[in-house]
Amino acid sequence: MSKEAILGAIRRGLKRGELPADQRAMLEARLASHPRHLLPARSRLPRAEQVALFIRNVEKEFGSVTRLPNMAAIPQAVADYLAAQNLPARFAMAPHPELKRIKWADHPMLEIETRQGHPTDLVSLQHGYAGVAETGTLMLPSDPHRPTTLNLLPDTEMVVLRASRIVGAYEEAWDLLRAEHKDKLTGSFMPRNIMWVTGPSRSADIEQTLELGAHGPRALHILLVDDDPSAKA
Amino acid sequence: MISTSPQFVENASRAMADAGLQKALGTAKGAFLQRRAAAVANLPEFESLRDTARDIKNHTLANLDFYLEKFAENVERAGGKVHWCSTPDEARAAVLEICRKANAKTVTKGKSIISEELGINHHLEEHGITPVETDLGEYIIQLRGEIPSHIIAPAFHLNREDWEADFRRAHTDLDPDRVFHERRDILSEARTRLREKFLAADVGITGANFLIAETGSSVIVTNEGNGDLTQTLPRVHIALASIEKVVPTLEDATSLLRVLARSATGQDFSVYTTFSTGIRRKGDLDGPEEYHVVLIDGGRSNMIGTEFQEMLRCIRCAACMNHCPVYGATGGHAYGWVYPGPMGSVLTPSLIGVKEAGHLPNASTFCGRCESVCPVKIPLPKLMRHWREREFERHLQPGAIRSGLNIWAWFAKRPGMYRLASRLGIGAMGLLGRKKGAFKSLPFAGGWTQGRDLPVPQGRTFMDEYARRQRAGASR
Numbered sequence: 001m002s003k004e005a006i007l008g009a010i011r012r013g014l015k016r017g018e019l020p021a022d023q024r025a026m027l028e029a030r031l032a033s034h035p036r037h038l039l040p041a042r043s044r045l046p047r048a049e050q051v052a053l054f055i056r057n058v059e060k061e062f063g064s065v066t067r068l069p070n071m072a073a074i075p076q077a078v079a080d081y082l083a084a085q086n087l088p089a090r091f092a093m094a095p096h097p098e099l100k101r102i103k104w105a106d107h108p109m110l111e112i113e114t115r116q117g118h119p120t121d122l123v124s125l126q127h128g129y130a131g132v133a134e135t136g137t138l139m140l141p142s143d144p145h146r147p148t149t150l151n152l153l154p155d156t157e158m159v160v161l162r163a164s165r166i167v168g169a170y171e172e173a174w175d176l177l178r179a180e181h182k183d184k185l186t187g188s189f190m191p192r193n194i195m196w197v198t199g200p201s202r203s204a205d206i207e208q209t210l211e212l213g214a215h216g217p218r219a220l221h222i223l224l225v226d227d228d229p230s231a232k233a
Numbered sequence: 234m235i236s237t238s239p240q241f242v243e244n245a246s247r248a249m250a251d252a253g254l255q256k257a258l259g260t261a262k263g264a265f266l267q268r269r270a271a272a273v274a275n276l277p278e279f280e281s282l283r284d285t286a287r288d289i290k291n292h293t294l295a296n297l298d299f300y301l302e303k304f305a306e307n308v309e310r311a312g313g314k315v316h317w318c319s320t321p322d323e324a325r326a327a328v329l330e331i332c333r334k335a336n337a338k339t340v341t342k343g344k345s346i347i348s349e350e351l352g353i354n355h356h357l358e359e360h361g362i363t364p365v366e367t368d369l370g371e372y373i374i375q376l377r378g379e380i381p382s383h384i385i386a387p388a389f390h391l392n393r394e395d396w397e398a399d400f401r402r403a404h405t406d407l408d409p410d411r412v413f414h415e416r417r418d419i420l421s422e423a424r425t426r427l428r429e430k431f432l433a434a435d436v437g438i439t440g441a442n443f444l445i446a447e448t449g450s451s452v453i454v455t456n457e458g459n460g461d462l463t464q465t466l467p468r469v470h471i472a473l474a475s476i477e478k479v480v481p482t483l484e485d486a487t488s489l490l491r492v493l494a495r496s497a498t499g500q501d502f503s504v505y506t507t508f509s510t511g512i513r514r515k516g517d518l519d520g521p522e523e524y525h526v527v528l529i530d531g532g533r534s535n536m537i538g539t540e541f542q543e544m545l546r547c548i549r550c551a552a553c554m555n556h557c558p559v560y561g562a563t564g565g566h567a568y569g570w571v572y573p574g575p576m577g578s579v580l581t582p583s584l585i586g587v588k589e590a591g592h593l594p595n596a597s598t599f600c601g602r603c604e605s606v607c608p609v610k611i612p613l614p615k616l617m618r619h620w621r622e623r624e625f626e627r628h629l630q631p632g633a634i635r636s637g638l639n640i641w642a643w644f645a646k647r648p649g650m651y652r653l654a655s656r657l658g659i660g661a662m663g664l665l666g667r668k669k670g671a672f673k674s675l676p677f678a679g680g681w682t683q684g685r686d687l688p689v690p691q692g693r694t695f696m697d698e699y700a701r702r703q704r705a706g707a708s709r
Binding site for chain 2: 006009012013014023027031035036037038042057119134135137144147148151153170183184185186188191192197198201202204207209212214215216217
């Protein structure tokens with residue numbers, strides 16, 4: 001068995017056999033406590049400044065952000081954005097309860113299909129789980145309400161994100177997931193897929209020169225809902 | 234993969250005379266360096282984070298057996314399967330078997346350098362399965378039948394004209410007279426072409442930047458999104474990873490990610506950092522139904538407990554080659570195998586033998602820039618020196634080098650003789666060259682003077698000059 005051969009060779013190199021019980025217990029405890037390391041000071045800010053840092057970083061990475069007072073403002077903001085980009089008023093939407101609750105019917109010109117992404121989709125609307133101010137990064141975990149393909153196949157991805165879900169550092173987003181998410185298959189917190197997305201897709205493979213619009217979305221637009229009084233500008 | 238590392242000297246000479254390659258190296262030169270410097274300057278904690286990154290990797294390597302078993306346990310809990318492979322042969326067989334069981338005709342691939350090490354594409358083709366590289370750089374490399382010349386920028390050696398010519402040659406169904414106004418037009422054509430391939434693929438193969446023991450996840454870091462399409466759309470996902478990729482927790486991976494993109498492309502964070510954990514869950518609308526991790530040793534376990542264990546900290550950012558004057562002059566292909574630059578000069582002899590790759594540790598000026606930028610602080614020059622010692626011990630160098638070194642060593646052990654000989658040598662050369670100012674050629678040093686002139690020695694030896702100044706100082 002190669003497994004035994006590999007583990008045996010590692011142990012020979014380390015000049016020991018299997019780990020003794022007390023050392024195993026120490027390592028198990030490290031896994032259970034998953035200690036944080038140094039967090040950069042740049043995101044250790046009051047809430048309002050954290051949100052401002054998030055927006056600045058998204059824009060630095062060629063994404064765009066519209067701030068909205070509440071969820072009810074989303075349909076109009078979507079319609080305006082699509083019109084401004086010369087895009088048809090048609091998109092694939094994540095079947096997330098918060099998105100489904102929005103009164104889309106008041107905006108009949110928007111054609112919406114609630115489903116995963118399809119190869120011919122021009123636009124998608126995803127539900128953002130969290131945002132990380134440190135680098136302007138979205139955390140998009142997969143679950144039945146948040147299909148991964150919506151982040152990949154459309155030309156333009158729009159993401160609804162609540163300001164209360166913006167944290168400073170990645171570690172704080174892991175804390176949210178550890179506390180809130182329960183995976184039915186493993187009993188642990190990790191879903192099948194988590195994408196951390198920082199701006200639209202790009203490549204620098206041709207002469208080390210950056211070009212936007214590789215295989216993923218060519219544009220990333222965030223609809224940021226100000227649901228956190230302490231985070232308002 | 235078969236290496237041409239034994240021909241490093243010839244490869245390097247050819248590379249230096251290749252006008253196209255030199256143009257590409259000239260264009261690229263500085264881009265990665267400036268971006269990295271800017272990203273590092275923008276994060277005051279960067280130096281401390283390098284220490285953290287080094288310590289996380291050291292802790293993991295000291296307990297590698299524990300963390301690999303923990304990782305495998307958690308992959309299986311999430312419905313995945315781990316294939317432990319000691320050798321490249323075993324890994325190729327494991328990949329082929331998974332593809333056959335899936336009745337795969339085409340396989341899409343995200344960029345994976347371990348896949349190059351294993352020669353996966355060739356093996357699949359031999360068995361009637363078509364592999365399609367989807368990373369833009371890897372795609373053109375596959376069209377050209379080459380190997381990557383850089384671990385994060387596979388097409389580092391190509392110019393825009395090469396891209397245009399190759400696309401015209403390969404995409405024969407398109408108008409041959411089409412114009413590529415901008416680089417973006419090239420990118421756009423690849424995007425359209427590869428979209429069809431993504432949708433047709435039965436299996437997607439990616440590499441892994443990290444494996445996470447705590448959760449059983451494989452992590453990929455990309456900018457294009459091709460790796461994500463590769464691991465999301467097909468029914469079967471295979472992640473190829475070598476054993477040293479494992480880290481204990483998400484927090485550990487996060488700290489390493491903070492130094493990875495900054496060291497590699499100079500971005501604060503790559504566009505897509507994706508954690509894959511097992512199979513499609515009940516109710517999920519997308520994602521693969523099978524998840525396999527092919528875990529490869531390939532000679533790495535033999536490095537543990539040796540002076541080369543430190544090399545296993547490497548997170549493949551390519552900062553060392555981006556900052557290497559030798560890589561900058563020859564490009565990556567001269568190194569003759571998968572891993573070029575300083576990290577390759579240390580790793581390649583470990584994996585394919587010092588007999589095969591003994592030239593590579595000599596391809597260094599020992600300027601130390603590689604070590605100074607390494608995000609996990611691998612002492613690359615020291616490790617190259619270890620290989621030079623081993624090469625010498627095993628009598629792998631040509632006779633001229635060995636006897637030259639022996640003569641030098643005889644004098645070096647006898648300081649009086651050394652000083653006398655250098656005084657005589659310098660005096661003679663000073664007399665001979667007094668009128669010329671520089672030697673265009675010298676006996677026994679034709680290779681050296683071929684590329685440059687040796688200035689005629691001025692005055693006295695260093696030791697004589699030093700002694701004179703000491704005396705002058707004492708009498709002041």
